[in-house]
Amino acid sequence: MVTQVAAAGPLARSSLRLPVAAWTRRVGSVVLVLVALVGLWELYHWVWTMTGWTWPFIVNDTSMPHVWTIFQAFGQPAQVNQPPLITVLLHKTAFTAKEAAAGFGIGALIGFSLGVVLVHSRLLQRGFLPYIVGSQTVPILAIAPMVVVWVNPRLPGPLQGWGAVAVIATYLTFFPVTINTLRGLQSVEPRALELMRTYGASRRAVLWKLRVPSSLPYLFSALRLSATASVVGAIIGELPSGLQDGLGGAIFNFNQYYSIEPQELWATNVIAALLGIAFFVIVVLAEKAIVRRAPENVA
Amino acid sequence: MSVGSPDRSVSETRPDVVRVAGVTKTFPRGNVTALQEIDLELAPGEFVSLIGPSGCGKSTLLRVIGDLVEPTAGSIAVNGKSARQAREDGDYGIVFQEAVLFDWRTVAKNIGLPLEMLGWDRARRRKRIEEMLALVELSGFADHHPWQLSGGMQQRVAIARALAFEPALLLMDEPFGALDEMTRERLNLELLSIWEQTANTVVFVTHSISEAVFLSTRVVVMSPRPGRIAGHVEIDLPTPRTAETRDTPRFFELVTQVRNLLRGQGEHLLPEEEALG
Numbered sequence: 001m002v003t004q005v006a007a008a009g010p011l012a013r014s015s016l017r018l019p020v021a022a023w024t025r026r027v028g029s030v031v032l033v034l035v036a037l038v039g040l041w042e043l044y045h046w047v048w049t050m051t052g053w054t055w056p057f058i059v060n061d062t063s064m065p066h067v068w069t070i071f072q073a074f075g076q077p078a079q080v081n082q083p084p085l086i087t088v089l090l091h092k093t094a095f096t097a098k099e100a101a102a103g104f105g106i107g108a109l110i111g112f113s114l115g116v117v118l119v120h121s122r123l124l125q126r127g128f129l130p131y132i133v134g135s136q137t138v139p140i141l142a143i144a145p146m147v148v149v150w151v152n153p154r155l156p157g158p159l160q161g162w163g164a165v166a167v168i169a170t171y172l173t174f175f176p177v178t179i180n181t182l183r184g185l186q187s188v189e190p191r192a193l194e195l196m197r198t199y200g201a202s203r204r205a206v207l208w209k210l211r212v213p214s215s216l217p218y219l220f221s222a223l224r225l226s227a228t229a230s231v232v233g234a235i236i237g238e239l240p241s242g243l244q245d246g247l248g249g250a251i252f253n254f255n256q257y258y259s260i261e262p263q264e265l266w267a268t269n270v271i272a273a274l275l276g277i278a279f280f281v282i283v284v285l286a287e288k289a290i291v292r293r294a295p296e297n298v299a
Numbered sequence: 300m301s302v303g304s305p306d307r308s309v310s311e312t313r314p315d316v317v318r319v320a321g322v323t324k325t326f327p328r329g330n331v332t333a334l335q336e337i338d339l340e341l342a343p344g345e346f347v348s349l350i351g352p353s354g355c356g357k358s359t360l361l362r363v364i365g366d367l368v369e370p371t372a373g374s375i376a377v378n379g380k381s382a383r384q385a386r387e388d389g390d391y392g393i394v395f396q397e398a399v400l401f402d403w404r405t406v407a408k409n410i411g412l413p414l415e416m417l418g419w420d421r422a423r424r425r426k427r428i429e430e431m432l433a434l435v436e437l438s439g440f441a442d443h444h445p446w447q448l449s450g451g452m453q454q455r456v457a458i459a460r461a462l463a464f465e466p467a468l469l470l471m472d473e474p475f476g477a478l479d480e481m482t483r484e485r486l487n488l489e490l491l492s493i494w495e496q497t498a499n500t501v502v503f504v505t506h507s508i509s510e511a512v513f514l515s516t517r518v519v520v521m522s523p524r525p526g527r528i529a530g531h532v533e534i535d536l537p538t539p540r541t542a543e544t545r546d547t548p549r550f551f552e553l554v555t556q557v558r559n560l561l562r563g564q565g566e567h568l569l570p571e572e573e574a575l576g
Binding site for chain 1: 307365367388391392393395397399401402403404412413416417444446535558571
């Protein structure tokens with residue numbers, strides 16, 4: 001009993017070091033839900049086909065292809081004399097991931113910096129915040145073509161094309177980071193600020209030793225949102241850019257052949273979703289490694 | 300001016316650590332006079348408790364000394380300097396009612412925070428942190444995070460942090476107010492033993508008469524609306540004080556003296572203190 005307490009007690013610092021059983025449970029529950037969802041899909045398909053129900057839409061192998069058809073599509077070439085779909089999609093995924101990662105990184109940096117600037121000036125906060133909020137009410141589809149027209153000609157060769165898409169992903173990323181960074185930096189305990197004052201701490205010291213560390217849980221909950229938003233931004237950004245190298249291009253293409261080969265669009269969607277999840281998981285793992293917080297305070 | 304312990308007798312030539320002269324503080328909101336014409340001197344090595352009912356300005360007085368609140372009138376000198384200069388020079392350490400530890404730092408790094416602010420190098424910090432951990436008897440907990448400690452242990456870390464850079468003055472604002480009675484009494488003893496080792500001058504804000512009498516060399520009784528000093532009670536209990544000190548007749552006499560001073564102001568005592576004696 002005593003040794004058990006010592007082992008599981010205060011020194012077990014990181015959930016990255018969860019016991020094997022706990023990991024098995026976690027992964028197990030995810031797999032279980034996945035199996036249930038696939039079952040639900042197929043059950044729905046089966047019931048609606050058998051009964052001939054048409055509400056809310058007609059169910060057939062085009063509107064809802066079988067799960068196995070979708071997965072078979074990965075192994076087959078989308079066009080004659082091409083490698084299997086999965087190979088093509090993985091290349092496109094790498095391309096979109098590059099755009100999204102660049103957009104996410106730049107967006108997070110801009111968002112964080114804006115938050116830091118705004119927390120230090122009431123005036124700037126009042127002046128700028130409405131426009132920052134307003135920037136997000138403009139649909140990304142309306143902005144994307146302009147970004148491509150403005151940004152692309154200025155980009156050096158290696159950045160041509162995908163650079164503009166990264167800017168669009170940035171646009172979607174920075175906003176939650178700014179808002180949450182600001183909130184996090186403001187959430188500091190007044191007593192803690194007073195303590196720093198007793199040390200005669202400079203603004204910079206207060207920022208880096210107190211405000212930033214205590215804002216990290218807020219920052220990371222924004223980064224989780226932004227991680228998926230940056231993937232969406234990259235995919236949407238590829239459409240007005242006319243880029244064929246990424247998942248956005250692929251989705252646009254397969255969309256046009258949907259009535260003939262719906263499974264290819266579905267397969268692409270599965271991959272796009274996995275990319276978003278991968279971004280999300282990376283942020284969560286980074287948070288686990290970086291943020292040290294009382295268990296009850298972890299968002 | 301006499302203090303409780305003979306080996307701590309104050310030489311008249313040493314300058315006061317704290318000198319408060321004619322300090323008045325009014326808060327414009329509600330036109331409250333928190334402090335009116337306060338005069339207070341603390342000689343080196345004194346342990347002075349400020350006691351009084353809520354609203355008597357005892358915490359405000361402590362904050363004025365620490366330059367966390369600006370007085371409306373009057374002057375404060377700490378170590379012969381202005382309160383502001385003293386704060387910026389790190390002349391005092393402070394302990395609040397809440398431990399105010401940084402969750403993302405280990406116990407050791409929390410204690411090292413003021414040392415970082417002073418620009419101490421890593422080796423020097425590590426050595427001092429070890430000493431402070433030993434002083435507050437938390438040597439095995441250097442790598443723990445604050446949330447893994449009990450309230451009493453957290454407060455001991457806060458004390459270690461406040462004393463880490465060896466300030467002449469220790470300001471304590473109801474440091475044990477949020478703790479249960481048992482923990483509080485144990486920490487009272489520990490604080491005295493720490494104080495005997497460090498020889499700090501201490502300003503200790505409390506609303507517990509027994510705590511004030513047990514710890515102090517002098518109790519300053521304050522009264523509210525407006526906040527004034529109602530009187531001083533020199534505490535001549537022998538040192539070192541132990542748990543048994545609380546059972547001696549002299550202890551009860553002094554508690555009664557402080558209580559009468561508080562009553563003389565027509566103020567109600569806190570219920571917990573009514574039960575005493």
